[in-house]
Amino acid sequence: MTMNQAKPPARADQAAGQQQPLLKLSGIEKKFVNPLDLAGRIANLLGAGNRATVVHAVDGVDLEVQAGEVIGIVGESGCGKSTLGRVVAGINPPTSGHVSYQGQDTRTMTASQRKAYELGVQMIFQNPMASLNPRMRVVDIVGEAPVVHGLVKAADKATYVADLMRQVGLDPEYAQRYPHQFSGGQRQRIGIARALALKPRVIVCDEAVAALDVSIQAQVLNLFTQLREQHDLTYLFISHNLGVVGHISDRVVIMYLGRIVEVAPTDVIFGGANHPYTRALLAELPTLDTVRRAYKPIAGELPSPLSPPSGCTFHPRCPHAMARCKSEVPALRQISGGHQSACHLNDEPGGQAAARFAVPVHTLPSIPEPLPA
Numbered sequence: 001m002t003m004n005q006a007k008p009p010a011r012a013d014q015a016a017g018q019q020q021p022l023l024k025l026s027g028i029e030k031k032f033v034n035p036l037d038l039a040g041r042i043a044n045l046l047g048a049g050n051r052a053t054v055v056h057a058v059d060g061v062d063l064e065v066q067a068g069e070v071i072g073i074v075g076e077s078g079c080g081k082s083t084l085g086r087v088v089a090g091i092n093p094p095t096s097g098h099v100s101y102q103g104q105d106t107r108t109m110t111a112s113q114r115k116a117y118e119l120g121v122q123m124i125f126q127n128p129m130a131s132l133n134p135r136m137r138v139v140d141i142v143g144e145a146p147v148v149h150g151l152v153k154a155a156d157k158a159t160y161v162a163d164l165m166r167q168v169g170l171d172p173e174y175a176q177r178y179p180h181q182f183s184g185g186q187r188q189r190i191g192i193a194r195a196l197a198l199k200p201r202v203i204v205c206d207e208a209v210a211a212l213d214v215s216i217q218a219q220v221l222n223l224f225t226q227l228r229e230q231h232d233l234t235y236l237f238i239s240h241n242l243g244v245v246g247h248i249s250d251r252v253v254i255m256y257l258g259r260i261v262e263v264a265p266t267d268v269i270f271g272g273a274n275h276p277y278t279r280a281l282l283a284e285l286p287t288l289d290t291v292r293r294a295y296k297p298i299a300g301e302l303p304s305p306l307s308p309p310s311g312c313t314f315h316p317r318c319p320h321a322m323a324r325c326k327s328e329v330p331a332l333r334q335i336s337g338g339h340q341s342a343c344h345l346n347d348e349p350g351g352q353a354a355a356r357f358a359v360p361v362h363t364l365p366s367i368p369e370p371l372p373a
């Protein structure tokens with residue numbers, strides 16, 4: 001089975017639309033204040049006038065996620081994906097804006113609603129070795145939290161963990177082993193079992209396959225797809241790699257310097273992307289005829305979020321930048337059903353940016369066949 005075949009169709013309830021979103025992000029902003037270091041404070045004593053720096057990691061994100069959807073969140077490293085994921089999972093509070101879960105604003109939840117949110121939204125991280133306690137056995141890594149939260153009786157822990165290990169493709173015989181006794185792919189399966197153990201509705205997967213070999217990535221992506229079906233899960237699948245996200249997502253959100261610049265169903269992103277940044281990401285994807293060519297990254301570097309460019313923050317790298325782009329922030333606007341983009345080209349005579357230049361149709365890069373388990 002190839003990864004393209006593995007991607008399930010969007011659900012009927014999504015197609016019907018209009019029901020209350022499972023997750024709603026409203027005007028999410030997250031700023032980090034980096035205080036002055038010792039050298040800066042000493043320099044201030046001599047009148048240097050240094051100030052603490054503020055990183056605007058997420059800058060006004062609005063997004064609705066329906067139950068059962070898989071949303072891919074894509075952008076270059078440093079654009080705020082992990083910060084947004086941590087806000088969604090309740091690990092970091094937003095500086096402003098708010099998250100609603102099951103129609104309830106997380107700021108005003110009762111204790112029982114908060115517990116349902118904290119258990120209901122779980123996060124899986126990039127580096128399973130760093131996120132798994134090296135001194136704990138798998139049976140405890142996976143089984144401890146569900147016992148503490150009263151989801152399972154202590155006497156049933158071993159059976160519960162064995163069942164989860166089978167579901168993620170691990171032999172339950174290994175329940176007494178420690179993380180270092182597993183391969184990278186197996187450790188990520190332990191991380192997935194640990195998240196599943198809390199019976200979540202939403203899993204935020206932050207670069208969950210980025211550290212794995214390409215062939216192992218395919219296996220783990222297939223596992224995510226199977227588990228989604230079995231457990232009725234909703235995923236926010238964060239990755240810097242548009243190709244990986246394309247294999248699993250129903251919808252793709254493109255982020256640039258803390259803002260959403262384009263949102264569309266996955267086939268629209270690959271077949272008719274609107275935003276020049278999305279097009280640049282697509283142009284980077286290896287295809288059968290470019291795979292042997294040298295890797296050509298997007299021209300220029302991601303600007304520092306400490307001092308983002310004025311207007312459209314993509315303008316210093318955009319081949320289509322106009323005078324207006326330097327001063328006016330483009331709003332994220334609907335350009336067709338379910339497709340939003342933030343680019344001034346859409347206001348130009350002739351309509352959408354897509355009409356301004358040829359639209360290459362991209363096929364997903366192939367991921368090797370998964371090896372037999």
Ligand SMILES: Nc1ncnc2c1ncn2[C@@H]1O[C@H](COP(=O)(O)OP(=O)(O)O)[C@@H](O)[C@H]1O
Nearest residue numbers: 032055057076077078079080081082083084305
């Ligand atoms: N705890 C933190 N303190 C200060 N700055 C941070 C912190 N976490 C993230 N940042 C900054 O916020 C920006 C977005 O980071 P991040 O969300 O990790 O991006 P991504 O996951 O897309 O690579 C970066 O400039 C990063 O340096």
Ligand code: SF4
Nearest residue numbers: 312315318325343344
């Ligand atoms: S608004 Fe201007 S700079 Fe920004 S992506 Fe569109 S054309 Fe490029």
Ligand SMILES: [Mg+2]
Nearest residue numbers: 081082083207
């Ligand atoms: Mg990250």
